[in-house]
Amino acid sequence: HIMKMGRYLKKQLDELGSDCSSVYNPRGLGLMAAFDLTTETQRNKVKLGTLKKGLLLHGCGYTGIRLIPPYIITEDEIDEAMVIIRNVLKKGI
Secondary structure, rough: OHHHHHHHHHHHHHHHHHHHHOOOOEEEEEEEEEEEOOOOOHHHHHHHHHHHHOOOOEOOOOOOEEEEOOOOOOOOHHHHHHHHHHHHHHOOO
16 A cells, blocks of 8 residues: 555656646655755745645755655545645745
């Protein structure tokens, strides 16, 4: 289940990187995944914006965002998280 959901999450992050020019270097192993944004300020604003929507993201390095969902996560829950991330990024943060 972990590897299947990890592949699904990575696919979603790859699509996010294709859609949003400020998102690059999506990566992951199993359900531990990450991507980078262009600046540390942008990363911090995205973390705060998603937190206000109920999604906790972790920073890594200066511009990275780390996602470490629970092992029992479903595709629907991954989709819900990606909608939140996309909406925050679309607001120009």
